[in-house]
Amino acid sequence: MADMKIGAYVCQGCGLGERLDTKALTLVAQKEGKAHVVREHEFLCNSQGVAMIQKDIDEGVNRVVIGACSRRAKAEAFNFENVAVSRVNLREQVIWSQPAAEEARELTQEMAADYMRMGCAEAKKIVAPTPNPEHGTNKRILVVGGGVTGMTAALEAARAGYEVLLVEKAGTLGGYMAKLHKRIPYREPFADPQATGVEAMAAAVTQDPRITVFLNSTTTRTSGAPGRFSVDITAESGGTKTENVGAIVMASGFTPYDATKLPEFGYGKSQNVVDQAGLEALARAAAARGEPMRRPSDGKEIKSVVFVQCAGQRDATGTHLKYCSGHCCNTSMKQAMYFKEQNPDIDTAIIYTDLRTPGNGEDFYRSAQRKGVIFTKGKVAQVEVGGNGSATVHFHDLILDDKAATMSGVDLVVLATGQVPNSGVNIDIPPDAQDIDGVKAGEHAVSVLNLTYRQGPDIPQLKYGFTDSHFICFPYETRRTGIYAAGPVRRPMDIAQAVEDATGAALKAIQAVENAGLGRAAHPRSGDLSFPTFRREGCTQCKRCTVECPFGAIDEDEQRYPQFNEGRCRRCGTCMGACPVRVISFENYSVDSVGSQIKAIDVPDEFSEKPRILLLACENDAYPALDMAGVSGHTSSAFIRPVPVRCLGSVNMIWITDALNSGYDGVMLMGCRHGDEYQCHFVKGSELANYRMSKIDDTLKNLNLEKDRVRLLEVAIAAIARVPELINDYAAKIQEIGMSPFKGF
């Protein structure tokens, strides 16, 4: 890049001109910030203001400092190409956060001047990022799993023009769907079971020229990054083929919960107790023979069937599955209808605690009632099967509050067991760990993807084996960029939902290959072209970055140095925060770019009674909350000096020690909730920051400083009134413990 030439601009609009001495601010930028060009403008975001800046850029300005409103406002106006832009938040976080009274003017001006210094300091240390030259450009999509989810993902991606490889471990396509007699209706009138259509779907996959199917095969090795994954596909017979793909849809499906764990319901003791999969098998076999279903034990005519809902599910004790699998109420109704179709006189009773048929499932429920299916609200305690093959179901009738209710003479009992995700190895727990909520940790621990990633062979899980994601707002974002989970591996679901889910996951996979080809980041910093680089000669091979990256982006090379896979990186900067020797940086965000801002401010001497408090604020939650506090007219201490950070995970401890060493009186960190219900949009960043900060006491002790010199707070974006209170409380605390002894050193 050519010589650095900073242009600094101060807006006088929105009251800035009245509340601040903008001329003085330009002088600060010029003298202290070393800006080459400084200008004031009465209305910077209008077309003349923007044109004025653009003209300077055309004449050589390559770093732009804009002292105006928040970076969250007027983003479109101040969107200049190919130059680094630093937004100085004089409006929301200076004049709107300070009282308008004349006596507040001095402190407000000092605040604004420091903000300008910080903006200029940042501008000096950042450049507009250019894409990583090593990005992958492979646009093929690998789908792992050939059930309805995988087949849908393959067909939909192919329909958009993309080449697909589909790997299925069984000898045929179809997965669990192929084992069904019929499916729950997904179209009006939602009244009767419908044909699954699985054969036609499998045929469409097989015949699609864009789809290559690998049957009896598994993915035995997966390495690389979006746009350049390399995958070994190994056939059962032994042959391995290595293929290159750009993105992966993981559609490995589910396994029905093992009903042998439910001996109290007679499973395994009598053939006349089956799970839902067993009933589908009976129905298919009977249909194939063109005969009615008969009692498995002795072939007798079936006259009475009982369906036990939530068998081994919704179990608060933790012995079995804790969650609800969602589809089973509809599935039992569908299966009851198989019998009603066979002979309307067959008694079918569904014993349930809450019937869960959301949406148009309600029509299906009414249809079942019309067909004479009996619904009994109760909790089944035990199923006894007598020597004659007839069962007695003991249950607590919740309507009559009869704890000793029974149904006897039952020919067939169907247990609605749940879905256990086939999510491979849980990389966060040791393989010999104990049962977790009814699922043995190691039980399904056959890796699905066999990733060569440093952090483990499969994608991280959140709870109950379901893959990790933001769940509410961003359900597809797994913690392995370019790999998207779909279907029951993500959460329990039926066919209709799996089809929808697979279609969405296919879009995300397509998006991943398109963006990888351009070197752009994926969610949540979509489009960011920067990527982490490290100074090899300074690295001590401590491995913290490779261990802590929430997205498993960093491997180790043969010499045990970190190997950044930029395509997998989400640009959160957690590696940068982790690095004890500070060798990791981004073009537009680095230890230096933030450190320089921290050091740029003017620290008054200890007799001034003007403390300085550094605030490192998550740019997605705490920082917007501060903006909105200003918009809402909440005032807060003028001693605060905020720096937005990509994530608290990116906070390098050196920033805190540097701040304290250079005379700041306190440091606040504001980040998002962590743990099971985490809100951190980089998943682990906030948690890691908490962990690192738990050790700050030693640092403070070494500096001979009070514990309260650093404060870490959990702040949500909606904490609009709370954020100023937290700041003011802390400012009061600092006043109480007194000024830092490090002033002027």
Place this chain on the structure above:
Amino acid sequence: MADVVATHETIVVVGGGISGMTAAVEAAETGKNVILLERAPSLGGRVNQLYKYFPKLCHPTCGMEINLRRLRGNKRIRVLTQAEVLKVEGRAGDYKISVTLHPRYVNDHCTACGACGEAVATEIPNPFDYGMSRMKAAYLPSLMAYPQRYVIDPSILGTPDAEKAREACKYGAVDLDMKPETITLTAGAVVWATGWRPYDAAKIQPYGYDRFDNVITSVEFERLSDPRGPTGGRIVRPSDGKEAKNVAFIQCAGSRDRNHLKHCSRICCMASLKQTTYMRERFGDEAQSTIYYIDIRAIDRFEDFYQKVQADSTVRFVKSKVANITEDEATGDVILHGVDTEGYHRYDNRHDLCVLAVGMEPSADAKAIAGVAVDASGFIELGPTDGGIFGAGCAANALDVNRSVQSATASVLRAVQVVNRVAKAEG
């Protein structure tokens, strides 16, 4: 808006709530040009009016901040607000969409400095708070409003207030001469994400929503609980401002009922469970929440949330479809009458406030659009494969947020398939 360039490869997204915003950014990040149309003056839709999301109890504005940043930074997305779709004609790969752009009376010079709002005296009901609060007739729709630009309500046009707003603006942003404008957009595919509206609770006559002050809807309760809301987050009764510590939640208010909505609206059980946590947050052990339900539909991992709420001693569950509500005129209390079907006890239960967990119905009539299949409840079904208009989110089904996002993302692929086909044909 002559600068809107649309081609046969453009995807038009109708509706700027969570589903529409998701569809727009996902499509744009896949490299497609998108026009996002929103009827209101700002994006965000109904989720922006929620205090918290279940099951994490996090705030909708958090995800919205990310989506807005994605959207602001993406030059492939063009956002048109106050845009009302009049007509969609054509076929997959070649749609003509007539859109009326209603005047905001504020142009893009607006800096959201707030001077016009201060100048204007007239107050109007605030739709963001479902009319439970009033706001100036020159207003920013919400703190998270995008575009971040004020709106002049047409009711003050021609009054001195309008002139005051114009004079207060130093930037020439108030333009009282703006006129509605009708434009025609070309698009290859359309994602229809017009969302839902709460079922009209007044239609459930036995519950007296239209007669009793202290019978409110679940969406109103969200605003009441929100510190940004009309009461600053104080949960109080509309009749007398008294704290409502004893609250009844009635499930399936309008849903699962052939006289009203025949479908189950899916979200209401979780919404009420969530709202009991607002009660605990506000009143601690003094809170009393009673949920009257038929079935608690806390599906998949949400079951954890249900179990957590069940463990809360301040929350009681009564399996019952409430028969009717009466009001004690002296106190303003509401009295719920019915039969607890677990054991068949009659009850006449007194509460400070009753919250109707109202159902979800599609907010726009999609039947009028040719080539779109709509079910009996008005939700868009996945049409024949040669169509190019795709339902997303609650326009397609009664969905919670994560399923809406899933649906929106899926609808984008369907739209991408169409425009990619067009691109190939156009070479």
